[in-house]
Amino acid sequence: MQAHSDSNVYYVPPPSIWPLVGSVALLTLATGFVLVMNKIAAGPYVMTLGMGILLVMLFGWFGTVIKESLAGKYSKQVDSSFRWGMVWFIFSEVMFFAGFFGALYYARNLAVPWLADTQLLWPGFSAAWPTAGPGLKTVIDPVNAWGIPALNTLILLSSGATVTWAHWGLQKGNQRQLKLGLAMTVALGILFIGFQIHEYAEAAFSIRDGIYGATFYMLTGFHGFHVMMGTVMLIVILFRSLAGHFTLEHHFAFEAVAWYWHFVDVIWLLLFVFVYWL
Amino acid sequence: MLNFPDRRAGLSFFAARLLIGLIAGLVPSLSRAEYALNLPAPASDLAQSIYDLHTLILWICLVILLVVFVPMAIALVKHRKSAGYQAAKFHDNLLVEIIWTIIPVLILFFMARPAASLVVSMKDTTKEDLTIKVTGYQWKWEYEYLGDNIRFMSNTSTPKEQIEGSQPKGENYLLEVDRPLVVPAGKKVRLVMTSSDVIHAWWVPAFGVKQDAIPGFIRDSWFKVDKPGTYRGQCAELCGVGHGFMPVVVEVVPPEQFASWKKEQIAMAATAAANANKTYGMAELKALGEKVYSANCAACHQPDGAGLPGAFPALNGSKIVSGDKSGHIDIVLNGKPATAMASFGKQLSDLDIAAVVTYERNSWNNKTGDVVQPADIAARRK
Amino acid sequence: MNTTTINGAAAHHDHDHDHAPAGIMRWLTSTNHKDIGTLYLWFSLFMFFFAGALAMVIRAELFQPGLQLLQPNVFNQLTTMHGLIMIFGAIMPALVGFANWQVPLMIGASDMAFPRLNNWSFWLLPAAGTLLIASFFVPGGAIAGGWTMYPPLFMQGGIAYDMSILAVHILGISSIMGAINIITTILNMRAPGMTLMKMPLFVWTWLITAYLLVAVMPVLACAITMLLTDRHFGTHFFDAAGGGDPIMFQHIFWFFGHPEVYIMILPSFGIVSTVIPTFARKPLFGYVSMVYAVASIAFLSFIVWAHHMFTTGMPVAGQLFFMYATMLIAIPTGIKVFNWVATLWRGSISFETPMLFSLAFVFLFTIGGFSGLVLALVPVDIQLQDTYYVVAHFHYVLFSGSAMSIMAGVYYWLPKWTGHMYDEKLGKLHFWLTTIAFNVTFFPMHFLGLAGMPRRIPDYSLQFTDFNKIASLGGFLLGASQLLFLYVVIKCVRGGEPAGNRPWDGADSLEWTQTSPPPYHSFVTPPLVK
């Protein structure tokens, strides 16, 4: 026999409405998106509604989690569940990006050379990268890797450092360092997004310009979206630090966001090498 | 000893044996030729090798099946609780497990060797005597004899009435075309395949050739058939509404006959070119147009021009058809991107397009009275 | 396999929600793994009948040559949606339902690791199901390009195509969240003393399946996102004119698709590996090698995808590599079959319904494995690709494999879930009808494929008539037999002989230490496993 104190009982939350709200939100959002894509007038309204429901759900759900966390419902075991959960979630994101990197590899190293070999159908086409393909006549003027992209690399790398510095602060019990580190990270994240928007605005090609445009915008676009999500998460964590939510032994939310940020960082490095540089 | 203390278990066991017996009894009686239990009779060396490989694998599988399931059957008969059998306690045996890992590996090696060498020869498209470009269209094939200026479409020729059941079905129902591919016997024919719209697959089982036709890419394949005759196959990649109605027919003829056939084709092409500058009357155009329509357009827009609401627009009463001629001609020539509406400019002659446009503009409730001439089409081509 | 001591199972804790909340809210807002498992299973059964009804119409059309009931475009909608819904709506949710009910019970956990997330995973399914079913009623009808969604054909459809893409996205989110939940539960919530190698094999198979899900569902998301942008945002991923390649879609799709078929079969292996030892009254033979076999199947499933694409005309090296890799999968698969037979050997076997289904599984799945091996050989596959032979193959592995193992599992655990015994006589009748009808339906399809009948055609030439007739008749019987299944299940839910804690004398995993049905919150305090 082993004695179990109540605090060792795994916390099973009471019934909750938020998951259901979440699926209603996604159904509405998806329906709205379908309508928008097919140019049906109601689309934007339905999509906005879906967004709204999604936001309500996120606030409600995460609010509940934070409340439970502060109420001390989460034992060590629950904490490690969160950790496993986050690790596997990040793994799924890695695979998502792996798919697009795979597409980039395939298009650039296999499909384009094959097309160049198909002179019967595409006379005069020769393999090169960047290319908009044999059927479109566009010439692509790529973004110079050593301009904004290099600067952005620097920014993201330093943001990785600042978030780690914040973590050290937390571990030392230095709340000031935690808050300062987080604030700097948020600022760097916003800076990155700003530069990225600027780069898109300046770029001489669009997502419609063949396989180069498609892979470029898909990869950098999804990455940019992840940076935005990460920044929002960092802002939430910053506010929670200001409210003094994190203690030495209880700060999973902080770590989860830090991991996520590092993941976004690593993806960027791959992007820099394979999309911008090589 | 077998006894059945538990009647229900006994019954189901009996039923199982009955089932197995039935299947075993059925197989020989079914294996008459007309039931086609196996791959069709091979007409090329490749198809023959595939056939043999398949037979070999089937026997190996059968032997493994017996080795695995005879013991299982014995266990099910003998080691029954209802027969009073006490369970043993073992649950591991490293040696046995190693053995039954290694033996399958060896069997697989044995299977892989002939398969691999066959793959290599199937892929060897060099030293061809003749190259034909095959292009898939929704839903017909185009054959172009590279270097010979022969190019034609091959459409299904099974009448709609047979499909809908108002006429008895012919012997080659769904496997017949208006113009088959003609190739010389005993020559290595290389096919280079592509598609103009979606992915199709060109398949003649007796040749052992099945190759996807991929838009924008060329993939090749080959066959050499010694015995003259007519060989039939079908499109083997889902390509939309007409996928089931896209047969492949190949006529293999002696080389001398092939040579004279070629001459004929070249002469025919010359007459067709001459006709392109003539002017035609409404009746003539409508008659030809109806043929072109049922071969190319009716699958989607339907014989009565009503279309399929939501999927394919109606032509009867359509704005484009009753509107300006040039808009009508343009959509037939160039198609509509991202829809099943193909650009027929690549597929049909000026005369055919003139005929079908005239037909559409003067059929059903459409009464524009316009007569469109081949020259009008030529003028709108770029 | 392991002896267990239950500690404090009866000692109820002072929880604020000991009993199930009443009414509809119990199901809408549930955080209870058993309720959510039940929801998954009912959803799956509903979808099974929905997609099954589509199949009945398909078989009716194919009963004789000619077009009788359907226009070709409707026929294509039916085959496409039958496949898509069976896979994502019936088989996968059923297996996740089993995971929900059984994994916590079998490892002595109080619930899933993330109970709210669990509920979300479920309620996303009806959202996606709504989009899919509604897509039949939009202009142009449902998607008709095959469940594999190959472009450029998939570029040609209307609004239903977008609905289905987004539905699959939602299903993907559901699967990923569900899988993360299952992995975390298994890794973090096992009762003290239950080491990984003491876990019931069913739990092992789900651990590995969940890993596959997390790894490949995002890749599917990526593939269909590219489809969507090609359709609406002007990208050229799958368009040669823009430097893309339609075949690239197939590579990405099958990188998901092949592991996906193992996602649908590994938990079935787990169910069968639970049922057979129970009714052979003998421990599973080769537990360790079973675990390794499952793991190596999972690993290999990542490097065989292009065996679905042999006729696309890959370079020789590619064809050979994927042929060899595919053949390798037969080895761990074979080991599993050998182990099941060895488990039966010198057991004390009885033939209750779950056992009958499991035995049929072993035999019929093996036939599907053999046809898989035949298809793995490139030259033979080139003859058989996209014919009814492939249809026969995947129904042997998916119907007599996954679906029949699900039925085995349902009969096996129904007494635990409901507290009542099911009607054994009717169960057996259901088994025999299903097994016979299944073989009558699908065995002739091997011959059809060999003789050259392409799949996905609404009409066929005359030499295929006889076998199609037989297949259709078998199909109708198969469909009708499943109504009996529904009846048996409902009857069992409503009442029946009390099951007691452990109705099967050969069963030994933790769930059988609980009452039937188990308390709303079981294992609130973890048991101690020795």
Ligand code: HEM
């Ligand atoms: C020994 C194991 C297996 C081998 C060697 C194998 C091999 C193959 C091959 C080569 C194909 C491609 C056939 C073609 O399209 O030409 C195929 C198709 C398929 N297999 Fe298997 N298979 C095996 C087991 C399984 C299992 C366990 C499942 C599912 C539970 C499965 C489900 C499928 C499905 C659904 C398809 C057809 C997909 C489609 O085109 O719609 N297979 N298999």
Ligand SMILES: [Cu+2]
């Ligand atoms: Cu086709």
Ligand SMILES: [Cu+2]
């Ligand atoms: Cu596969």
